[in-house]
Amino acid sequence: MSPTLKPAAVYRRVGLNRIEDLLDLEEASFPSDRSSRRNLRNLLRSPSAYCAAAYLRGELVGGIVVLFRSNAKVARIYSIAVSENARGMGIGQGMLRRAEREARRRGCDRLRLEARMGNTPAIRLYEKLGFEAVRILPGYYEDGAHGTVYLKQLDSPR
Numbered sequence: 001m002s003p004t005l006k007p008a009a010v011y012r013r014v015g016l017n018r019i020e021d022l023l024d025l026e027e028a029s030f031p032s033d034r035s036s037r038r039n040l041r042n043l044l045r046s047p048s049a050y051c052a053a054a055y056l057r058g059e060l061v062g063g064i065v066v067l068f069r070s071n072a073k074v075a076r077i078y079s080i081a082v083s084e085n086a087r088g089m090g091i092g093q094g095m096l097r098r099a100e101r102e103a104r105r106r107g108c109d110r111l112r113l114e115a116r117m118g119n120t121p122a123i124r125l126y127e128k129l130g131f132e133a134v135r136i137l138p139g140y141y142e143d144g145a146h147g148t149v150y151l152k153q154l155d156s157p158r
Ligand SMILES: CC(C)(COP(=O)(O)OP(=O)(O)OC[C@H]1O[C@@H](n2cnc3c(N)ncnc32)[C@H](O)[C@@H]1OP(=O)(O)O)[C@@H](O)C(=O)NCCC(=O)NCCS
Pocket: 029, 030, 080, 081, 082, 083, 086, 087, 088, 089, 090, 091, 092, 093, 094, 114, 115, 116, 119, 120, 121, 122, 124, 125, 126, 128
């Protein structure tokens, strides 16, 4: 598809009324380590979590959750996913840009996240936006897969 023909996504904060869509997205996107309904409900209600979604023609096709701690300068991307049929359209990047904006707005100067080793689409996305691998997390995931911590300084030019 030519880039000019890609439909534009709309990004908005998301609330409890879209919890079913977000659970479906989690189930389709993650082999393990998914959020339970209860956990997601708590996140959607929490003032220390920023939860946003991406929509294409009204359909929820992406979600991101960012966690904040009081007096901490580092925010954490807890979860990011895009529906399979909407990948490669810049939506993951668009949600991360919004997360960065929100983190700056709340006074943070760094953004961190964990990625499963071998998750090439995610790792390429993070590296494109200026995240750097800072630490290995052996056996971090439920199935024993290793993780990597990525960090971005929010004054980075990318
Ligand atoms: C990772 C994920 C969120 C990326 O979302 P996306 O909307 O498809 O990504 P974007 O279209 O914004 O891609 C932005 C950049 O990421 C990289 N990228 C994305 N998908 C890629 C792929 N399949 N292969 C290689 N690089 C890829 C590219 O650098 C791309 O930039 P480009 O289009 O200029 O080449 C999506 O693949 C996904 O939901 N995966 C399943 C859930 C998951 O693994 N989440 C991350 C947990 S750590």
